[in-house]
Every structure is written in structure tokens, then in C-alpha cells.
Amino acid sequence: MIKVHQLFHSFKIGKKGKEKEIPILKGISFHIKQGEFATIVGKSGSGKSTLLNLISGYIYPTSGKIIVNETDVTDFNEKEWAQFRLNHLGFIFQNFQLIPSLTAFENVELPLTLKGMETKDRKKRVMEMLESVGLNGHIDHYPNELSGGQQQRVSIARALITNPKVILADEPTGSLDSETEDEVLHLIKELNKKKGITVLMITHDEEVASTSDRQLYLHDGTLKERGVLSEV
């Protein structure tokens, strides 16, 4: 489902003409199968967010290949990436990344609106999704009227509304307390098991990572397998 082969990425820093190239990822390769719940664990600055951003298409690799959902996305342009993200990927962010001026309903509805779905169908689907994450009583609430856990549930609902096959989660519990963290992790795991959605999550917390089927340890730009393969 997600194949990464010999992925290199480096940043240029410093003044123009005196730039220095800092390698972040040094030839990473891995394969996450369909329906797998994998975690990339690493300390701050290990390159885990960079790896996720490359798989999300927010930045481009220096070299290597990325295949998501049987599609080689390495050389996608901005337009192709936008289309691919909308149709095949779901995103869960650490800071929830909800639009403050939109209600919970409207935030979840946004991907369907971008896809051009009819209002009536959208409404039905959003209501079902909000109900499944236990937020049907908060549809008209703005993000600042919701708790952190509720905001992350809205974010999860938004990620799932287009029925993606892959969910990319960037430290989804990073802004939550331990109780809410368990709730959110339970929800993600449930979705993975019930709907067979492939989940790639990054975290610095090994306890959080332990809830996943497979853990990949990222250290100094290289990847090491630590977990046990899921029996999917």
C-alpha cells in the first residue's frame, strides 16, 4: 500500500552562495501493506515528520521513489498531488488543523465540497460520520467551542469522510491528555480493524507506538524495524 524505496532528502541552509546541505533521510526503504497499522517512531529531529511530509506530497524528495496505493507519486506535480490527496489519502494532524471559521459539520464536509458532491448527499454522509465518532451533538460547534479530544475526533471524521484507503497521522495524540489520547488511539485502531484502512502514524512516544501492529524506528535518517509484523 505504501512503498518507499531508497528515499533521500536533504535541506539547504545558510546564505545564498554559502548554502550547506543537511541530509535528513539517508536512503530509506520500507513497505507497509494494505490494512496495516504502522508507526514510525523517532526522537525530535530524526526526520519522521519529513518522511510523512514526503509521503503526503507537501515536499519533494531529493531522490528515491514513493508508491502509494499502487501509484508512483514521486514525480507528481502540485495539481496531481491535490487530486491524489483528495481521493486517496486522509490526514490527521497534531494540532487538528480545523478551519476556525467553520463549524464541526462544515469542517468535516469540506473534502466532499472540494470533490463537488451534491449538498443532500454530503449532509447525510457527514451526519453519519460525526455520529460514528460520537460528535453528533456538536455539529454546529466551532473548533474553539470543542475540547482537544473533540477537535481531534472532528479531524479524524474529516480524514475519513472521503473513504480513503490510507490515513497519514502526524502525532495525532501530541496535543492531548493521556485519557483523551487513549480514546483517540482506540478510535484509530478501531477504524483500522473494522474498515481495513492502512494507517501510517508518526510519534515520538513509544507507548503510543506500541498500540500499532508494526513499529519502524527512525534514527539519524535511517530506518530500523522494531515491531512484529501484523498478521493481516
Add this chain to the structure above:
Amino acid sequence: MKFKDQVKFVHQNMKKNRLRIFMTILATTIGCAFLIVLASVGFGIHKSIKDEILNRSIVTEINLYGKEKDNQNEELNNSDIEEIKQMEHVKAVVTRNWIDQLNGEIEASIDDRSGRIHPIFTNMEEVKKLDTKLEKGRYPNHENEVIVGYHFGKYLYNEAEKQQLQNPQLEGEMPKGYTGDLLGKTVKMTIKQTVDGEEIEKSFDFTIVGIQEKPSRDWIEDTSFIINDQKFQEVKQFIDLSKLDNTQTIQFNEVLVYATSLEHVQNITDRLKEKGYRVYSVTEELNSLNQFFFIVKIGLIFVGTIAIIIASIGIFNTMTMAVTERTQEIGIMKAIGAQPSIIRRIFLMESLLIGIVGVIFGVFISYGISALCNQIIPMILHSLTDSEEPIDFIFSYIPPSLVIIASLISIGVALLSGLRPAIKATNINVLSALRREL
């Protein structure tokens, strides 16, 4: 993303900063209204002058002054007239002759009333072709029949009225003249002149068979006395007895060519010029007038556009601020899969909407100001000139073409000023936008 969803999105975004949007729309409204009102002055003056020209002259009429031959002006003769009559789209060629007053005094009398007249001899058959409406009666069929102007009877006085005119105590009180029905009346035209120190006179009797329509303007008086040109030779023979001017060689005092319609006037004028005729038509005057006012209008629209450009700076600021404020929102939208073109379109639609709403209000306001100008300026002029005459002049006129031009300029400038912020929104980096604090 469906168009109605894009509109809904734009509406939601605009609602977030109502005051700022209102002020930007206000600036666009003022700019648009300024452009329209300023240019409307040019359009108004042009229309007034054009209407004045068209009202005082027959638009299908072409005046002929002669023919140019070897750099000399040659008088027109009958063969020239016949040649012109054969030309395509020529309805009629009317010739006119009148008698020089130096040759003698010409008087018309009905019963006990008489007054000086200036008879015009014309080819009545051609006049009939024009089908000009008469107030009463018909066109003459016989050389002893005439048509007269609407005010012909006004200066036919009896002896008592003539004395009244000469009485200094009654100065200012004009006699009414002949007020009865002129149709069917017999008029005696008497020509008096002195030949070899001896006063001689000759009279001709005419029957009034038609009265011309009242002139369109109140201050114009029509006292004409129009006779069939068949009578001209007889009158001229008597006139030529005079020693004062018996070398007169003018064939026609006036030659007027009438086109079948206004659209053919320019064409006939051009062809007559090619043939060497010296001509003047209302289209010639209108062409130079149109050229002059075209430049004036362009100038006024250009000055007005500066106001729109100033307003567009407001739109640019508003949209740039909107993009900056919504950076995170744009980042989120791009992160979940919004096409860059959708982001660009949403911002362009917002600036377009500001332009359209500004134009709608601007057009309404400019119509109001224009109507007010046309009411107030004549009142001011009246008070300055102490005149009681109505001022028949449009100071501000807004034709649909001006509304279209101003709308296109305003909306175009609004769109252009929103283009840069829209591109900026499209180029927002997703990661930079997502890293912003909530």
C-alpha cells in the same frame, strides 16, 4: 468544487470582515460613480449640441453651393440639377430663387391688410416629393397657387395697425395682424421699383392653398411666401427692367439635395464632392463634432479611470490582508486536497464581487447625481442670467454605452487588483501555513 459552493465560500469569507469589505465596496462605488458622472458631462454636452444641430436642420438635406471648375466656382445650371436627380438614393433636388430687395419693394395684400414679403420661387414638383406635412391645405398644382408660412398673417397690417406701430406711446404693443383663416384667400403680390426715375409696379394674384407647419422652436417665425418657379421668369422679366442690377447671372439662389434616408447622406455627399460640387450636409458637421467629442469623452473616461485605480488599491489591500489572515485556512485546504486553481478562483471571485457590487451602487448613484445636475445647474444659470427662457440643454447624460464602459473598466480593474493576492494565495506553502499558531 461546485460553483454554488464557491459562491457560498466567498460569501462566508466576506462576512468575516464586513466593515473592511463595506469600505472597499464604498471606494469602488465612489470611483465608478465619479467615472460615470464625469464622462456623462461630455456625453451630455455632445448630445445637446447634436440634438440642436438635428433640430435646426433637416438631416437628409445637402446644400449645394456651386461646382468647382479650374479652381473657379461655377454656378449650377439645369443640366447639373438633372444629373443630380438621376443619382442613386436622391429623393428630390429642390431649387430656390428669391428677389433681391435692392431691385424693388415687394408687398403682399389681403383685403385691407398689407405687409412686405420675401417670396421664394421653388420647383414645387420636387418639393412635393419630400412629402413634408402641412399644417393645412395642400401643395400648389398651378403657378398661381402658393403656400405660406405658419406666421404669414402676423405682419399683414391694416392702416390703423400701421399707425399704431408708428405711435411712440404704444411702443411695445404689437398689433396682431391677420388672424383669420388664410387658406383659400387671394393674395396680391405687388412689386414696386424705380426705372429711370419713374416708379413702376406690377401685381400678381395668388391663391393660398397650403399653410406650413408651426416651427419646432417657439422663437422661430415662419412668414415665408412660396411660389411655383414657373412664375419666376415672368417676375424676373419685370425685375430686370431695373438698372440697379440687371447683370445678375445667378441661376439658382439655393439648391438643396434630399437623400432618401440619413444613412445615404454621407454617401451622396461624397459622390457629389467627387463630381466637383461644393457641398455641405449635416453629416459633415456631425462628423467633426463626433470626432471632437470622441476625444473629449476618452479624456474624461481616462481621468475617471484614475479614480477607479485609486479604489483598486483598496481592493488590493483588502485582498492581500484577506490572504494573509487566511494563510492557515488556505494551507489546510491545500493539505486535504484543494486544487490551486480553486483557491485562486475563490479569491478572484471575492475581488470580482467587490467590483460588481461597487459598480451596481455606482451606476445607481451616478444616475441620481446626473438627474440632480440636470435639475440644479439650469436653476443656477437662471438665477445668474435672470432669464425666464427655459434652458434646453442636457448637462449630464448617461447612455447605456457609458454604463457598459464604466462597468467593464471598474470590474476589470477590480479583477486585476485581486489577481496578485490570488496568486499569492495559490503559492502558499502548505507546511509553512500549517505551522502557524492557531
